Amino acid sequence: MQEGSLPRAVQVRKWQQINSKRYAEKRKYGYTQAQKEDMPPEHVRKVIRDHGDMSSRKYRHDKRVYLGALKFVPHAVYKLLENMPMPWEQVTTAAPGGPGSRTGTSRDGAASSV
Numbered sequence: 001m002q003e004g005s006l007p008r009a010v011q012v013r014k015w016q017q018i019n020s021k022r023y024a025e026k027r028k029y030g031y032t033q034a035q036k037e038d039m040p041p042e043h044v045r046k047v048i049r050d051h052g053d054m055s056s057r058k059y060r061h062d063k064r065v066y067l068g069a070l071k072f073v074p075h076a077v078y079k080l081l082e083n084m085p086m087p088w089e090q091v092t093t094a095a096p097g098g099p100g101s102r103t104g105t106s107r108d109g110a111a112s113s114v
Helices: 008-022 041-051 057-083
Strands: 103-105 111-113
Touching: none
Parallel strands: none
Antiparallel strands: 103 111
């Protein structure tokens, strides 16, 4: 039976199982890392206040770097969307450790993302 011919409820359940494993807490040798806390709003406000007005002479070198980096934003967004899993797509698996891959195997032989 092909993946696409499974009933919708089975596809949904399978997709949820796969993504619950993918986005679950990562354990490395039985140790769970603490979740990072969000930055406080005051810190973000300070960064915006300090770097929001780039017209100052003090930021002329930074401004050049930031404006040069803007040309890469569309490509970065494209790659982000390209690699995002879509719920209607079939499950794809790749052999771990292939050329250019970022996957490896753990000690017990199970594939894991690096």
